[in-house]
Each structure stands twice: as C-alpha cells, then as structure tokens.
Amino acid sequence: MKAGGAPGGYFGRALIVDVTDGSTETLDLPSSVLRGCIGGAGLGAWLMHQLAPARVDPLAPEAPLAFVFSPLVGTPLTTSAKFAVVSKSPLTGLLNDALASSHFAIAGKLTGNDALVIRGACAQPSVLLIDGEGARIEPAGELWGLPAAEAEARLRKRHGPAWRVAAIGPAGERLVRYATVSHDGRHAGRGGLGAVLGGKQLKAVAVRSAGGKAPLADPGAVLAAARDLRARSFGPATAKYRELGTLANLLSFNAISTLPTRNFQAAAFDEAPRLAAEELHELRHVARDYCASCSIGCEHIYRAPGGKQARVEYENVFALGPLCGVSDPDSVLAASARCDELGVDTISAGGTIAWAMECAERGLIDAPWLRFGDAASMLRALEEIGAREGLGDLLAEGSRRAGAAVGGGAEAFAPQVKGLELPGYEPRTLQAMALGLAVNARGADHNRSGAYEADLSGDLDRLTGGERHAAAAIETEDRAAIMDSLILCKFLRGVFEDPFPDWAELLAPVTGWDVTGDELRRTARRIVVAKRLYNLREGWTRAEDWLPERFLGEPLELSSGREATLSPERLRGMIDSYYERRGLAADGRPLPDTQAELSLNLFAVR
Amino acid sequence: MRPQSDTYAPGPPRAGGSRREPAGGSRREAADGRPGGPARTAGVVLAGGRSTRMGRPKAGLEWHGSTLLHRIAGIVGRATSGPVVIVRAPGQELPQLPPEVRVVEDAREGRGPLQGLAAGLTAVASEAELAYVSSTDVPLLHPAFVAWVLGAAQREEVDVALPVAHGFRHPLAAAYRTSLLADVDELIALDRMRPAFLFERCRVRELDEQELLRNGALARADPDLLSLMNVNDPGEYERARARAAPAVTVRRFGTLAQAAGREPLALRAATLAAAAAAAGVSLDRHVVAALNGEQITRDPEFPLAAGDTVAFLAADAGG
Secondary structure: OOOOOOOOOOOOEEEEEEOOOOEEEEEEOOHHHHHHHOOHHHHHHHHHHHHOOOOOOOOOOOOOEEEEOOOOOOOOOOOOOEEEEEEEOOOOOOEEEEEEEOHHHHHHHOOOOOEEEEEOOOOOOEEEEEEOOEEEEEEOOOOOOOOHHHHHHHHHHHHOOOOEEEEOOHHHHOOOOOEOEEEOOEEEOOOOHHHHHHHOOEEEEEEOOOOOOOOOOOHHHHHHHHHHHHHHOOOHHHHHHHHOOHHHHHHHHHHOOOOOEOOOOEOOOOOHHHHOHHHHHHHHEEEEEOOOOOOOOOEEEEEOHHHOEEEEOHHHHHHHOHHHOOOOHHHHHHHHHHHHHHOEOHHHHHHHHHHHHHHHHOOOOOOOOOOOOOHHHHHHHHHHHHHOOOHHHHHOOHHHHHHHHHOOOHHHHOOEEOOEEOOOOOHHHOHHHHHHHHHOOOOOOOOOOOOHHHHOOOOOOOOOOOHHHHHHHHHHHHHHHHHHHHOOOHHHHHHOOOHHHHHHHHHHHHHOOOOOHHHHHHHHHHHHHHHHHHHHHOOOOHHHOOOOHHHHHOOEEOOOOOEEOOOHHHHHHHHHHHHHHHOEOOOOOEOHHHHHHOOHHHHOOO | OOOOOOOOOOOOOOOOEOOOOOOOOOOOOHHHOOOOOOOOEEEEEEOOOOOOOOOOOHHHOEEOOEEHHHHHHHHHHHOOOOOEEEEEOOOOOOOOOOOOOEEEEOOOOOOOHHHHHHHHHHHHOOOOOEEEEEEOOOOOOOHHHHHHHHHHHHHOOOOEEEEEEOOEEOOOEEEEEHHHHHHHHHHHHOOOOOHHHHHHOOOEEEEEHHHHOOOHHHHHHOOOOHHHOOOOOHHHHHHHHHOOOOEEEEEEOHHHOOOOOOOOEEEEOOEHHHHHHHOOOOOOOOEEEEEOOOEEEOOOOOEOOOOOEEEEEEOOOOO
C-alpha cells in the first residue's frame, strides 16, 4: 500500500484523477515535501504550486481541486479526522483552502493516498468514486439539483454505507462563487470550492477505505499522546464549545462592540439578546453532535422552522442576523438551514446580502423590497442567489464583483478583502484582527488569522493598532498554519500551553521525524509565505492587502459614546511592520534571505 | 511608546490590563496625532513622600486586596491615553504595579512635589502634551475626575488645570502641560520649590467645586468630590478603608452566566478579583473582563470605580 520510504502516517503519494476521461496518475510525494508542508493546507499549497496552471480560471476544466489529508488522519488523536479542500478560489482568484471534518477524511486517506486531486471536467453531471480499486465516474443526472445532504444520502444508499461522500448543493452547480463542499452536514465553506466542482459538473466525490492504514512510527507513543490530549480536551479550554457552542460569542461581542451589524455600520445590535446562545439554548436546543474522532462535540443543533434542524454557529447567526439587521430567530435559523441546503457559505451570503441591503437603501440598486431588518427579504435574496435569478445572479458573484458592477461608491462598503467577505469580527475595535484580515492570503478570514485572540487577551490595546499587533497577527497566523496542516481542530488550541513544541510531540511519534517546535515555527512561516507566493504568481499585488474604505474612513460609535477609528496611516504602519517581520519586500515578494531560510524552492514546479 | 515586549504569546495570564484610550472625556484618535485632535495625556503619580504621619509608606497600604499605589496608578491609567509614570524616592521599595507602568526616581530625595513633578514631566514629555499629576494617598480617586481635569486643561488651553475645593488648592490632583518642564527645572535651580511659584508664571485655570461637578459623569460618580480626599494618618486611612467598595455592575456571558434572568448583578467591588469573586467567576486564563464595553483586562488588581460595568467573557473568542 505504502510508497517505499514514506514517513509514518503517510502513504507518500497523491492520486490525480482527470474527470474528463477518468484517467488517473499517481504523484509521488517526496519526504522533503511532506516534512516541509505536513499535510492539509500546507500540502495543498504545494500541490497547487505544482499542478495548477498559472493564471488558470478557477472554473475552467484545467483548474485542479484537491482533497488533502494529513499524517494525523486515522490516528486516535482527538479532532484529527479533518481534510482540506484546496484550489484557486473563484471568489478571490487566489489560493483557497477550506477545511471540513469527519469520516470522509478517514475513508479518503484510506484509499491509500495523502491527497486526491481532481482536474478536467465531466461532459454531464457526474459523481466520482474512489477506493482501493481506483477511480470511476458515474453519471448523476438524478442527483443534480438536490441539496448536498440528500445527494450524499442517496449515494450511500446506492453504493453502501462504507462510502463517504463530499458533495455540492444547487449553488455549486450554478457556480455561485461562494458555494461550499459539504460532508455529513459540515461545510468546507469559504472561497467557493463548491463552484469549482460545479464547473467540473461533479456533484459529489465518494471515497471508500481500501483497508490498509499508513503505519505509524511509534503506535504506542501515539496512543499515549492521544489519551493525554483527549483528557485535556475535556477541560475548561473547550467548555464554551461543549456547553453553548460558538454562538456564545454573540452576546459577548455585542457587549464589547465587536458584533458587525447592518453591513458593518454598527458593532452592537440592540436585539442581539433574541439571538443569543444563552437564550436559544434553553428554547430550541435539540442535540449536540461530534465530528468523527472528536471528543469536544461543539456542534449544537437547534430546531428551525418547518420541522427542520440547523447546526448553529456564531458565524451563521451573525451573518444572517445582525449583519442583515434581522433579529427573528426563526428567520435566522431558517436562513442558516437554507444556506446548508443550497450549499452556500453563510458568511459570504450574509455579507453580500447585507451589502445589497445598504445599496438598496442608498438607491444604488433597484430592489426596493430589500431592507435591513426585513427577514423575508433576506430569505428571498438567498433563494435568488441559490437559483441565480433576478438580483441573485449579481449577488452570486460576491460583494466585490457586485460592487464593481454597481459602482457609485458601492465598493467602498462591500465587506470583503480580496473578494472574501468578512467574518463576524469588527476590525475597528479589534485592530490586530484588522491587520490579520487585511494581509491573509485567503482574504478576510478568521480561521487563517486568529489575531482577535490577541485583541481580546487584555495584553494589548484592541482600539489602537501598532507594532505589537503586527507581532500578534503573525503569531496567530503561524499557529493557524500548523493546525490547518496537521490538521487539528482550532477549538483545541486552548489546551496547548506551549503550542509549537506540543505539536511537534504529537507529530514525531506519528512520522518518526525528530521534529521540534522550532522546526514547526519555520514550517508555519514557510506555509504562510508559500501561499503568498502562489498568489503573486496569479497576479496579486500589495494593494489587495487592505481593508474596505468603510473601516478606514468611518468612525464607529461605541456603547460608551466614544468612537473607534482605524486610520489608513495606522493600517499601513501595521502592514509595513508585518511585511518586515515576515521577511517580505515592499511589493510582498519574499526577500532572498527569507527564501533561503524557509527553503521556498521546495515549491518550485518540478 | 511605553516599553513593551514586541512579541505576543498567549498563554498564562499576565498581570495587568491593556493600554487604551481614556475612559471618559473627549473623543479621540490620539495615536495618529492628527492635528487638531485631542492631546495625548499621561499620568504621573508621586510616591516618594515621607508618609511621616502615616508611620509607614503609603504606597504599600492595603486597599481591598490591592495596594494604594497600584490602585492610583490603575485609576490614572484608565483616564489617560499615554504612559503612567511613578516617581519614587531614590531606592524606595514599591509594591507590585501594573506591568505597563514605568518607574522613575526623584533626582534628590525629600525636596517636595516640584522635584517629583520635574522627574515625572521629564519621563512623559516626549509622549504627551498633558499630564495628570496625582499623589498616592487619594484612595477614592475616580477616573472621571482625572478625565475632566485633563479635559479642562485642554479645552481652556491653559498650562495648569487646578482643582480648588474643600477650601484648598490641590496641585497634586491637577493637570499640567508637559511643556512647563523648563519652568519647573528653572524654579528648582532657584530653590523655589513650592508649586505656587510655578503657578505665578503660567496660565492656570482654577476649577472650583461647582465647575468640577458640572461634568455629569463626575457628578454621578463622585458627587462629594472624594477624589480629592487625602489619607494622611492611620485614622483617616482606616475610615476610608471602612467605606463600602464602589458600586459596580457585573454581567456574565456564555458559560459564565449562571441562569437566565439573573443578569446583570449589582455588587460592590474595588478590584476585578473582588468583582469576579462576588459574581462566582473563577478569574483564570480562560476568562477575560471587559470594562465598560471597552478595555479588556485579566489583572486581578485592576481597580474598579463607582458606576463601572464589568463583563466577564470566555477568553476564547473562536467562532
């Protein structure tokens, strides 16, 4: 099964499937690449450097999309059953990786591959099936138009429960630029990867274990580490996720003016208590769920209208609630459930609709029916996006493209960076996060930059960004790069007292490497810079490391009556500091010393 | 900039809260120093007095689980945007202080407040146009008082905003323009060591009780102007210490909330630790507090004042 000489936890190869004709090839993954990139997002970046044609249209057949696993997948380490979906984003035009969890990761890796890469395009709606016998393509016309969960259920019924399925919804089929790929109700949500599969007319990818695991270097040590990590995962660091889930953020953020409201025109929402976890949990909580191999169980499932259920996360509720001025819990839960069915990223959907609501109020678009606070109009906009009908055809492009099309100053308040809509963290009151949102390679995102942690730690002034904020943004970005490559769930991060050495101690017995915390720090920097290198190749310029004008020109009134402001000069100062600390030239290219230190030649096309 | 590590390492909590914009007073964008914007403000706390009548150093006097000096440095810090500097006598031992507070020494011991003023203004002059100068022995000082006095100096464009209340001038509860440093140095050279000599040669705006209480926030928080009350001997200290701690409002969020309908809590607490204890919150590395919706802190000794609202939140804001 395993390629000769592959490190523990790896098969040492990726399977490349051309879905145009079903042909496959195997790409050997050298140990130097695996050690230098680990897996997940890091290995995905390497694969895109190698396999994506320069300047490729992400929706074109030639654009590759990879499901990438990691050395920890299949081990008993808690939260390790995760996979990265990686391709060039149709929303940003830049490198995109989005993570999801559960049995697809385990079964996908047990096909005997560390990554599954798909390129080409099918002549008709199809499904790709991969197992130990190879890859085959089946027509899937009867699945086209179904929600991903239903397509998944039907495929497993047809082929058997050993198959695990990642699928797209109707939005992916219609090339909505922020369509998701989902598995078992969880979404690789950001950046429009579902549209990439839609562009290939691929409704789903199904995987089945071929049986043989990738041997671990020291199984006893891995088991001991897993027991220890599991025990720690029950501690106070994860209490929030277990007891209330991420929605616990909503009321807290509201209290400290970091809850984006009405398209970032405010940072507190009077009606937030109606949507608070503390409130909804009592009234609507149905169940708590776990990903495969997880001992935290962060998923809180609530009753939604129409007998439906919705997995409720802070980001869903923020984006479809306060951001659109909507406070009715039924409507927010219905919208969240509908996003899941359509297969769209809730953050980009909510952000784009909120932007359109502001455009409508300002008379920039002809949609008098669309208003902040009007839940019915939000739901209508969502339907139109999923169908690409009416206004929805414009909104399916995301707020950046839509802003450019509408003009008249609408771009200034499009809530996006690099085309990716902002998550629920107000940059003017979280100024380390403001930098993180501005510079991250994926765009405005809270999973690749966790700088809000620094803002909310009490260790620096969240209202006055400066040098220390740049250091914090880099540190949290580096930590995310390793967690996303190992892959471990970020909700575990609070249990690691000294993260890089702790992570090295998990990776070493899996792989057999004498890896250290210092090496992982260098690996983190390599991965972060490698993503930027890919973006440079695709035409990225420094101007894209920036925030929308709204955040730099409009003061934000705080509950105390004072104002929070973030001037362009201050943001520029933080970005300059970030570049300097990252070893980047003024144009964003890595300096020669940085290239050498981080062995970036690893990414040169072979 | 105040001397801070330029690295960031989340983990075990550090004592101390973050620096921030002032809690009261003007709206500002201080760090950018835009022309016409509000002045940068600093705090100077004089700790080098002899405490003769008290019989022991005032700086280390216990104050609701903290110390007098820690409290005053924290209160002044809450109302200023720039550094807070403690001026001590040469070699004087000080209690533990918030980590961002700086300590400088009097050039010569025992020469009185003008000497301390010179040391303090020297330490902050490059970073602030105005400094609030405080003695250590004012345990009931409220941040709204500091903010209002500093605001008066700026609004009136004077060199000194000098409270006059309870029948006295209060030069150690006043705002000074840092550009007065040259005058202060000159007076010291002339051995003219009383603040009154400084007031003779600059623009002074006296603020009487009525003017002080014109500020709504101050009038609500400290209607008797107890911010100006010194404790000079053990009796005064004991009487002040016996007063109830400030009335504050506490809100708990997420998993810290005990049950619906019990928020917010009205209680009395002089420090963050006391508020946490009274609210049944364990102030560990998994918890942070937001003060009045703005400043985030985990410093157990962080001083609270009447009218504050403290929100306890999960430290992990991942979503």
